[in-house]
Amino acid sequence: MPALARHSGGGVIFFTLIVAFVLTVIPMPEWLAYARPEWVALCLMYWCIALPQRVGVGTAWISGLFLDVLRGALLGQHALALAIVAYLALLLHQRIRVNPVWQQSLSVLVLVTIYQIFVLWVNGIIGKPSANWTSWLPSLSSMLMWPLVFVTLRSLRRGFGVT
Amino acid sequence: MTFFALVSIVIMVVDHRQQHLDDLRSALSLLLYPVQQLTTLPRTGGEWLAEGFTSRRDLQEENANLKAQQILLQAQLQKLDALQAENIRLRDLLDSSIRVGEKVLIAEILSIDLNPFNRQIVINKGTRHGVYAGQPLLDAEGVMGQVVSASPLTSIAMIISDPSHAIPVTVNRNGLRAIAIGTGTSNTLDLPHIPNNADIREGDLLITSGLGGRFPPNYPVATVTQVVVNPSEPFAHVKAEPTARLDRSREVLLVWHGEPTRVESSDCPSDQPDCAAPPAGGG
Numbered sequence: 309m310p311a312l313a314r315h316s317g318g319g320v321i322f323f324t325l326i327v328a329f330v331l332t333v334i335p336m337p338e339w340l341a342y343a344r345p346e347w348v349a350l351c352l353m354y355w356c357i358a359l360p361q362r363v364g365v366g367t368a369w370i371s372g373l374f375l376d377v378l379r380g381a382l383l384g385q386h387a388l389a390l391a392i393v394a395y396l397a398l399l400l401h402q403r404i405r406v407n408p409v410w411q412q413s414l415s416v417l418v419l420v421t422i423y424q425i426f427v428l429w430v431n432g433i434i435g436k437p438s439a440n441w442t443s444w445l446p447s448l449s450s451m452l453m454w455p456l457v458f459v460t461l462r463s464l465r466r467g468f469g470v471t
Numbered sequence: 472m473t474f475f476a477l478v479s480i481v482i483m484v485v486d487h488r489q490q491h492l493d494d495l496r497s498a499l500s501l502l503l504y505p506v507q508q509l510t511t512l513p514r515t516g517g518e519w520l521a522e523g524f525t526s527r528r529d530l531q532e533e534n535a536n537l538k539a540q541q542i543l544l545q546a547q548l549q550k551l552d553a554l555q556a557e558n559i560r561l562r563d564l565l566d567s568s569i570r571v572g573e574k575v576l577i578a579e580i581l582s583i584d585l586n587p588f589n590r591q592i593v594i595n596k597g598t599r600h601g602v603y604a605g606q607p608l609l610d611a612e613g614v615m616g617q618v619v620s621a622s623p624l625t626s627i628a629m630i631i632s633d634p635s636h637a638i639p640v641t642v643n644r645n646g647l648r649a650i651a652i653g654t655g656t657s658n659t660l661d662l663p664h665i666p667n668n669a670d671i672r673e674g675d676l677l678i679t680s681g682l683g684g685r686f687p688p689n690y691p692v693a694t695v696t697q698v699v700v701n702p703s704e705p706f707a708h709v710k711a712e713p714t715a716r717l718d719r720s721r722e723v724l725l726v727w728h729g730e731p732t733r734v735e736s737s738d739c740p741s742d743q744p745d746c747a748a749p750p751a752g753g754g
Contacts, residue, residue, distance in 0.1 A: 326506060383482050384479040388480065
């Protein structure tokens with residue numbers, strides 16, 4: 309591969325992130341909305357694990373900033389949480405990568421829970437506590453969605469030759 | 472990593488304490504506008520298909536129904552005109568300010584479930600359409616909430632069921648003043664600090680009192696569903712159900728109640744000929 313074309317397919321990564329943003333705010337029935345997976349976190353985690361040299365803490369932080377605006381949250385709230393998750397995913401990518409998909413889901417559960425701890429922690433600090441157990445449902449649904457996300461993004465990555 | 476964490480914490484603090492970052496937020500939201508438009512695509516596509524495939528008989532039926540309804544409404548409107556004129560006369564006699572009709576604009580909800588615990592919605596009108604932070608929001612049946620932040624093309628509004636939202640109300644029957652506070656569930660409002668001996672019953676209609684200066688007076692807010700009087704406690708436990716369809720509405724009305732004039736046609740975007748509709752659900 310020529311040196312200039314070392315990075316290719318940035319558009320694919322961008323496109324998957326846009327789709328994740330759309331899925332984050334697309335209207336859903338109320339009972340399902342409580343269990344909406346954290347699509348942006350899932351998408352970023354995949355790219356961090358698959359292409360740690362391309363996608364990292366910076367991308368995650370910028371996406372988080374957009375997520376804050378999209379969700380009407382405090383600016384920097386999701387940015388911080390996503391940056392931390394991306395950092396952990398980069399740190400652990402070699403260990404997570406070798407596992408089969410269902411074992412990866414468990415790592416994803418831990419990472420998304422950490423993500424949610426930060427988001428809900430900030431919510432608590434600014435006076436919007438959610439003492440309800442349903443606030444933790446996205447972690448579980450994200451875990452269940454991981455195989456789907458993984459397979460879809462992997463086929464996209466291979467199909468378009470994203471490196 | 473540390474750098475990003477520190478920057479996040481700094482901007483979170485600044486955003487929470489001050490308004491310096493509102494410009495950044497509206498700039499970013501402008502970039503996100505296409506994403507928000509994309510989210511409405513499945514629904515608009517579905518509506519387009521449904522409209523295209525409606526049968527002729529359905530349309531005829533609907534047309535007949537609408538005509539009948541229009542006649543009915545027109546008859547009511549005649550009475551309303553007379554009542555309105557009488558009201559203005561009486562108010563003139565009382566020498567109080569008149570507020571005949573408020574300027575309104577129909578906005579569409581772009582996304583309603585940003586965070587189930589926050590009770591905020593995003594609507595497709597922004598500062599470019601004259602929306603401002605603090606503007607009241609109605610639907611066809613009652614008060615829905617208020618705008619909390621407006622960017623050029625979209626704005627975020629807080630629903631009255633948000634736990635951090637409170638709205639001054641009066642009981643329509645006797646004018647008893649109260650404050651309705653959101654509980655986080657879309658079908659319950661809490662009315663704290665009502666004395667045990669206050670005259671409030673189940674089924675009472677609560678309307679906006681206009682006292683806070685934020686909401687126009689006399690719009691329906693909620694109906695009282697539960698009054699529990701426990702003599703050992705200083706206040707009664709009063710719960711009410713919002714009349715607005717907080718989790719089912721698609722269109723909402725933005726109200727400018729500072730101006731005592733009706734909407735001018737120049738304020739209507741060309742694709743929304745019906746935006747001059749009078750505010751519905753007036754109490």
